[in-house]
Amino acid sequence: MVYRVAIADDEIDLLEAVAEYLRGHGYEVVTAINAAELRALAAENSIDVAILDIAMPGEDGLSLARWLRRQSRAGIIFASASGSPMDRIVGLEIGGDDYMAKPYDLRELLARVRSVLRRLDAAPPAAPAPSVPAAPPARPIGFGPYRIDFDARRLLHAESGEIGLTAAEFDLLAVLARRPNRILPRGQLIELLGEDAMDSESERRIDVRIARLRRKIEPESDRPIYIRTIRGLGYIFETNGGP
Numbered sequence: 001m002v003y004r005v006a007i008a009d010d011e012i013d014l015l016e017a018v019a020e021y022l023r024g025h026g027y028e029v030v031t032a033i034n035a036a037e038l039r040a041l042a043a044e045n046s047i048d049v050a051i052l053d054i055a056m057p058g059e060d061g062l063s064l065a066r067w068l069r070r071q072s073r074a075g076i077i078f079a080s081a082s083g084s085p086m087d088r089i090v091g092l093e094i095g096g097d098d099y100m101a102k103p104y105d106l107r108e109l110l111a112r113v114r115s116v117l118r119r120l121d122a123a124p125p126a127a128p129a130p131s132v133p134a135a136p137p138a139r140p141i142g143f144g145p146y147r148i149d150f151d152a153r154r155l156l157h158a159e160s161g162e163i164g165l166t167a168a169e170f171d172l173l174a175v176l177a178r179r180p181n182r183i184l185p186r187g188q189l190i191e192l193l194g195e196d197a198m199d200s201e202s203e204r205r206i207d208v209r210i211a212r213l214r215r216k217i218e219p220e221s222d223r224p225i226y227i228r229t230i231r232g233l234g235y236i237f238e239t240n241g242g243p
Helices: 013-023 035-044 061-071 083-091 108-120 167-177 186-192 202-217
Strands: 003-008 026-031 051-052 075-080 099-102 140-142 147-148 154-156 162-164 227-230 234-237
Touching: 003 013, 003 035, 013 026, 013 108, 026 035, 026 140, 051 061, 051 108, 061 075, 075 108, 099 108, 108 167, 108 186, 147 167, 167 186, 167 202, 167 234, 186 202, 186 234, 202 227
Parallel strands: 003 026, 003 051, 051 075, 075 099
Antiparallel strands: 140 147, 147 154, 154 162, 227 234
16 A cells, blocks of 8 residues: 655745655655645645645645544645744644654654644554553443544544544544553653654643543533543543543
């Protein structure tokens, strides 16, 4: 299988360099110099990973990512010349899977694309992903009014139906739900998700995804009953937290 990467960036030289590099590593690449072009490409092609410049003229990468997240389960990597913490936080909170500050090394970008693909339950063609610790058979797991369908990668509510989760959010929920009532440190979650333990942003990404999950599944996100924080230790998923 060849994975398709979409790149949206108004810096033509960088756009072409990234596209050529990723094509050289076995990916199909489509490019756009603005949000409108990327929207058109997404309408005609399935996209596995999108690399979005935040500061494009016209519609910016954050707005484009919100739209893309509603359309598909594609992984999203933001790129920004500012590298500000606020850009990083906003990007991750609206559904981004990763963030890179410009200028970035192409080898690091390739590693992050592969990492996002692993989180999408796929392996990059150039280098198969290492195996993640074996999970129990994919039988549905219920908690409160929810049911997790692992085969379909869906979270279902008894009354309101499917809860929209990004691929990264579903992967984290699945890791937690398969290990209920156990304290899981951030480092262990990073390992179970197949992410880079040496990446200084990994723990921050875990915290952001936990916050997003709480807003979607907890009756009160600031008083969680399912995904609880154990101060100084990590997180615990409590199956008996709900009604």
